[in-house]
Amino acid sequence: MKKKIIAAAMTGSILLLGACSANNETIAKVGNDAISKEEFYQQLKTNGGTSTLQSMIENSVLTAKYKVSNQEIEDEINRLKSNFSSDDEFKTQLAQQYNINTDEDLKVFVEQTLLRYKAIADGVKVTDKQLEQYYKENKDNYISIEASHILVDKKEDAEKLLKELKNGADFAKLAKENSKDGSALNGGALGKFGKGQMVPEFENVAFSLKENEISDVVKTDYGYHIIKVTKIDKKTLKNAKEQIKKDYIMETQSYPEEMVKLLKKAKVKVSDKDYENVVEDMLTQYQTAIDQAEAQAQTTEQVEEQSTEETTETAE
Incomplete structure (x- = not known):
């Protein structure tokens, strides 16, 4: 969904330009060959026109009902940055995962994400009891650390370096x-x-350390490590209640269900005959997503019930 949002935002203005052309005005020439606006528009239609138009309609439906302020965008960007050790790391992840390479692309991405959140959060009430249960079940998602390590091939080399560290050697210099x-x-x-991002042998030790504490030698498939934790960031219901509430809503509410409701209420008119069924197709796609989610939830519930029954039988 996020990649589609970015694609729609980046190509939307181009598609609109083509859609406004009703003549064969030349927009480019290659030697004696001319490329008209109409040809350009038809090519855009062929290359992802349907998905782009659907994304633009979706965005218009959302912005007709919900608004996102510049301050909200800035706050969300700062929150996202807080999950990384540096701005460079943040930018690298954006580029690799979402093809976001400019500040403007980032603002568009965040705005679209916030619009979708507002749609699913509209009218939803969350109790403290629900949040407490959710946090308890997902506590590992709310702890992260910053750490450094020294990695070598031989255990004896690691033990020698550990001895130097215990005698006051500088960790960064030895690394x-x-x-x-x-x-x-x-x-x-x-x-x-966070948890789940490193191999188990490394992670188990790293998350057991206190700030500025150095581990003993840790063996993994990569070699022998000495780990130093430099910072621990633990979010709780006291210091991050709003974020945890947002995560809870994102996980428990259905965006496809909300979009079905909004699309049915919206007055969408498509003048291009090639796209006269575009809204009906969107509704079908969202309904399919709803059906699949319900089927998955039912399967998960059945597996959990079976597991509970087996555990009870074993105990008896």
Whole structure:
């Protein structure tokens, strides 16, 4: 969904330009060959015209009912940045995962995300009891750490370096001089990460350390590590209630269901005959997503019930 949002935002203005042309005005020439606006528009229609128009209609339906302020966008961007150790790391992840390379693309992405959140959160009431249960079940998602490591191939080398550290040697200096992976360039810094992002042997030790504590030698398939935790960030219902509430709503509410309601109420008129069924197709796609989600939920519930029954039988 997020990639579609970005694609729609980036191509939307181009599609609108083509849609306004009703003549063969030339927009480019290659030698003696001319490319008209009409040809350009037809090519755009062929190359993803349906999905682009659907995204634009979806966005218009949302903005007709919900508004996102510049302050909300700025606050959300700052919140997203807080999940990374540096701006460079943040930008790298945006580029790799969502093809976001400019500040303007980021603002569009965040605005679209907030609009969709407002749609599913509209009228939803969440009790403290629901939040407490959700937090309890997802506590691991709300703890992250910043850590550094020194990675070598031989256990005896790691033990020698650990002895130097215990005698007061500088961790970053030893990492630069001895660590065999790319983190050596940054003094062994691995950045910020949460549970489930590192191999179990490394993660179990890293998340058991206190701030500025150094581990014993840890063996993984990559070699022998010495780990140092530099920062621990733990979100709780006291210091991050609004974010946890937002996560709860995002996970428990159905965006396709909301879009079905909004589309049915919206007065969408499509003048291009090639796209006269575009709204009906959108409704079908959303309904399919709803049906699949319900089927998945039912399967999960059945598996959990079976597991509970088996556990009860074993106990008896």
